[in-house]
Amino acid sequence: MHRRILAPGALAAASLLLAIPASAASSAPGAPGIGDPYYPQYGNGGYDVSHYDLRLQYQPKTDELQGTATILAKATQDLSSFDLDFLLDVSEVRVGGVKAAFTRSGEHELVVTPKTPLAKGTQVTVVVRYSGVPSTKSAYGFNTWHRTPDGAVAADEPEAAWWWFPSNDHPSDKATYDVSVAVPDGTQAISNGTLASTSSKLGWTRYNWRQDKPQATYLATLALGRFDITTSTSEGGVPVVNAYSKDLGANDGAARASVERTGELVDWLSGYFGPYPFSSAGGYVPNTTTGYALETQTRVYYSPKQFAAGSNTSVVVHELAHQWYGDDVSLKGWKDIWINEGFARYAQWLWSEHEGEGTTRELADYVYASHPADDPFWTVKPGDPGPDAQFDLAVYDRGALAVQALREKIGDDAFFALLKGWPKEHAYGNASVADFQKYAEQVSGKPLAALFDTWLFQPSKPEARGSASSARSLTAKAAQPKSWKKIEATNDVHAH
Known part of the structure; x- marks a missing residue:
């Protein structure tokens, strides 16, 4: 459901509000990047x-965005300067209420130097005033701000924040959000x-939106335009907000027939994964030309192309x-993408079974x-696919095969306990593939190192007897399940 682009850029660190000033001798610039090898x-x-x-204030006719970002943070070291990931034009930065110096570095870095160095452990308030036309900004040869006939959309992975707010842009630094946006009436x-x-x-x-649970920066989204907004509450009590661009044309009916089932599907998934973890659910379908969908937290982004075939x-x-x-x-790091995509794909397989379609x-x-x-499919290692293959089809399909293999190894009782227990164990936090293996072993009481290595880390096709497939799969092509074309139709969601 994602875009995949290799990229560099960043420097590092933070700031504070009140200060027992860090001595100039002990303070240093924040690290150049958060440390993700991808x-x-x-x-x-x-x-x-x-x-x-x-x-924020946004003018759809010109794509002009003006903003003031107030960032609450804590210094994790003595800091002489720190970076924010950002592309728009900055007019002022204040740290702890005091004007700070700032400059640009690399392709997407805003380097901030507070008047007084920041001591480790200090709570800090950083205010950034900015403006610009996001559609004119690019880094590393790409732009993730999507213009529409009536506005724009910010939704992309692994980066999208740079085009509309300054941030520490990595999933390991989650935060809560208040997003207030003024737009012309209509x-x-x-x-x-x-x-x-x-x-x-x-x-x-x-419009004043509040996300009161921790959220990764790439999961923050902004949609600006003319929408038909629907509201409802699921049978399980989850508020649902959906929105559809008023100019979806022929895709409008199919989009609504799919996304309007959000409440029902949230309740159904809760049966497998435990209580829904957020204050609302929903999705939006803007009039974009992209081909993917993205799990933007509580408000999923869907491209109209997802519903072009119905x-x-x-x-x-x-x-x-x-x-x-x-x-x-x-995920703790982008190499842990299997925990996201393998289980989301497997949820589609569970839905297929529920619908009697395979x-x-x-x-x-x-x-x-x-x-x-000899298919290159098997050379991709879902447990650490590398940045070039992070959103490869194999991460999804071979990733789901790994989930099925795990299910067959530990049995349904332990498997379904695991599905519910994992979100509870690490609620609103971050975790790695290694963390997941450890938890699966704890729940099942079985050693699983060999299974995880075979299915997630070996660049070769596993033997049938240790897999989710039957022996006949080696000699005869298995029948295509009825649901396959619907599942296959979602493959474009990760082809950017």
Whole structure:
């Protein structure tokens, strides 16, 4: 459901509010990047963000965005300077209420030097005033700000924040959000969480959205345009907010027939993964030309192309499964992507079984048999695919095969206890593939190192007897399950 682009850039660290000043001798610049080997210059070292308060104004006709970002953070070292990941034009930065010096570095770094160095452990407030036209900004040859006929959308992976707010852009630094956006009357602003209030004045309407649970920066979204917004409550009590661009054309009916089932599907997934972890659910379908969907927290982004061939609840299941696997429990590093994508794909397999269109075992047999041993599919290691293959189809399909293999190894009782227990064990936090293996062994009471190595880390096709497939898969092509074309239709969601 994602975009994949190699990229560099960043420096690091943080700031504070009140200060027992760190001595100039002990303070140092924050690290150049948060330390993710896939994206060495993404994110920043030296500080940890707890909250983003974004107060924005947007003009759809010109794509002009003005903003004031107030960032609450804590210094994790003595800091002489720190970085924010950001592309727009900055007019002022204040640290602890005092004007700070700032400059640009690399392709997407804003380097901030407080008037007084920041001591480790200090709580800090950073205020950044900025403006610009996001569609004119690029880094590393790409732009993730998507213009639409009536506005714009910020939704992409692994990076999207740089185009609309300054941040520590890495999933390991999650924070809560208040996003307040003023747009001309008749235009709407949609973001994550719950719409706390709206107000109108002098031809402008302000929308105030609140995300009160920790959220990764790439999961923060902003949609600006003319939408038809629907609200409801699931049978299980989850508020649902969906939005559809008013100019979706022929895709409108299929989009609504799919996304309007969000409440039902959230309740159904809760039966497997435990209580829904957020204050609201929903999705939006803007009039973009992209081909993917993305699990933006509580408010899933769907491209109209997802519904070009008709309704598809399978893609909705995939993105909603991410609310537990990926959003509630986020990856520690980008190499841990299997925990997100393997389980979201497996949720589609569970939905297929629920709909009577192919069991998880039949889907596993089909995927296994569809890829001969010399297929490059098997050279991708879902447990650490590398930045170039991070969103490769194999991470999804071979990743789901690994989930089925785990299920067959530990048995249904332990497996379904694991599915529910994992989001509870690491609620609103971050975890790695190694963490997941350890937890699976704890729940099942079985050693699983060999299984995880075979299915997630070996660049070769596993033997049938140790897999989710039957022996006949080696000699005969398994029958295609009825659900396969619907599942296959979601493959574009990760082809950027």
